[in-house]
Amino acid sequence: MHQGNQTTVSEFILLGLSSETEKQKVLFALFLGMYLVTVAGNGLIILAVVLNTSLHTPMYLFLANLSFADISSSSTFIPKMLVNLQTKSQSISYNSCITQMYFSIVFTVIDNFLLGVMAYDRFVAICHPLNYTTIMHPMLCMLLTVIPWVFSNIVALTHTLLLIQLVFCNSNTLPHFFCDLAPLLKLSCSDTTVNELVILVVGLSVILFPFTVILFSYICIIRAVLRLSSLGKRWKAFSTCGSHLTIVLLFYGTILGIYFCPVSTHPEDTDKIGAVLFTMVTPMVNPFIYSLRNKDMNGALRKLINKKWGLSLRCPHT
Numbered sequence: 001m002h003q004g005n006q007t008t009v010s011e012f013i014l015l016g017l018s019s020e021t022e023k024q025k026v027l028f029a030l031f032l033g034m035y036l037v038t039v040a041g042n043g044l045i046i047l048a049v050v051l052n053t054s055l056h057t058p059m060y061l062f063l064a065n066l067s068f069a070d071i072s073s074s075s076t077f078i079p080k081m082l083v084n085l086q087t088k089s090q091s092i093s094y095n096s097c098i099t100q101m102y103f104s105i106v107f108t109v110i111d112n113f114l115l116g117v118m119a120y121d122r123f124v125a126i127c128h129p130l131n132y133t134t135i136m137h138p139m140l141c142m143l144l145t146v147i148p149w150v151f152s153n154i155v156a157l158t159h160t161l162l163l164i165q166l167v168f169c170n171s172n173t174l175p176h177f178f179c180d181l182a183p184l185l186k187l188s189c190s191d192t193t194v195n196e197l198v199i200l201v202v203g204l205s206v207i208l209f210p211f212t213v214i215l216f217s218y219i220c221i222i223r224a225v226l227r228l229s230s231l232g233k234r235w236k237a238f239s240t241c242g243s244h245l246t247i248v249l250l251f252y253g254t255i256l257g258i259y260f261c262p263v264s265t266h267p268e269d270t271d272k273i274g275a276v277l278f279t280m281v282t283p284m285v286n287p288f289i290y291s292l293r294n295k296d297m298n299g300a301l302r303k304l305i306n307k308k309w310g311l312s313l314r315c316p317h318t
């Protein structure tokens with residue numbers, strides 16, 4: 001069935017980024033900066049939520065979970081990309097490549113489901129405020145954070161087990177900046193019909209189910225908010241949900257951007273760099289969207305910084 005060279009590859013070449021040395025230096029600094037901001041910002045959110053008992057409500061616990069998934073998903077590919085930029089090598093071993101793919105699927109699926117869970121939480125809070133504590137009891141919150149983990153690992157395992165059956169023979173050059181499922185399939189010289197079918201079915205359900213929950217939640221939320229009589233209450237509800245909605249739009253914008261402007265069809269450096277930035281921006285801006293617009297979160301962060309580093313940061317006159 002397979003013709004030509006049958007030797008399987010032991011490593012892949014990630015063509016991802018610019019080959020010009022000058023550009024590589026700038027990119028290294030840019031990506032390192034973005035990565036540090038992502039880790040620090042999301043790390044602060046996790047610390048603020050975990051250390052503040054007043055923030056132990058479903059909304060903030062889900063937010064901390066999202067921050068954790070954001071740090072993890074950036075960590076699946078940015079450190080490797082930085083090392084490759086610095087060492088001027090583009091190779092990644094077969095095993096690392098499969099591992100990278102596995103975890104990038106896991107965290108993308110978790111992000112997706114957590115956005116759905118957060119929308120559902122706001123829906124209950126705004127549309128059924130009287131029953132909020134009965135509906136969102138700790139047991140359900142636990143389930144809503146554990147199920148995405150279990151489910152995303154099943155999804156990633158399915159894709160990975162199907163992928164490792166494939167033979168790679170002609171080329172090991174990936175026109176991408178990390179080992180992603182779709183470019184790997186394109187590279188294989190085996191028949192990938194089954195893999196593609198599974199991607200379509202699983203991918204659609206993974207995206208459509210949370211998306212439907214988000215859509216219906218926000219329709220109810222917007223209708224409920226418009227019915228509120230007090231302008232102050234209306235503004236408060238809008239500002240919380242506005243930040244959630246911004247993240248949802250960014251996330252689905254990124255997915256659409258990547259699917260409709262696939263990296264491989266635009267071989268120029270600029271397009272690839274744009275795609276990387278796009279993927280890195282959502283996890284990076286999440287903490288800012290939340291903490292800048294949210295009074296409780298702001299207070300908790302300020303308290304955290306004062307308590308932990310207060311001695312060195314506090315002005316002598318205050």
Ligand SMILES: *[C@@H]1O[C@H](CO)[C@@H](O)[C@H](O)[C@H]1NC(C)=O
Pocket residue numbers: 046049050058061062064065068141142145
């Ligand atoms: C994630 O959510 C669960 C349950 O809602 C909570 O117990 C846990 O502490 C959260 N994780 C983080 C990192 O805050």
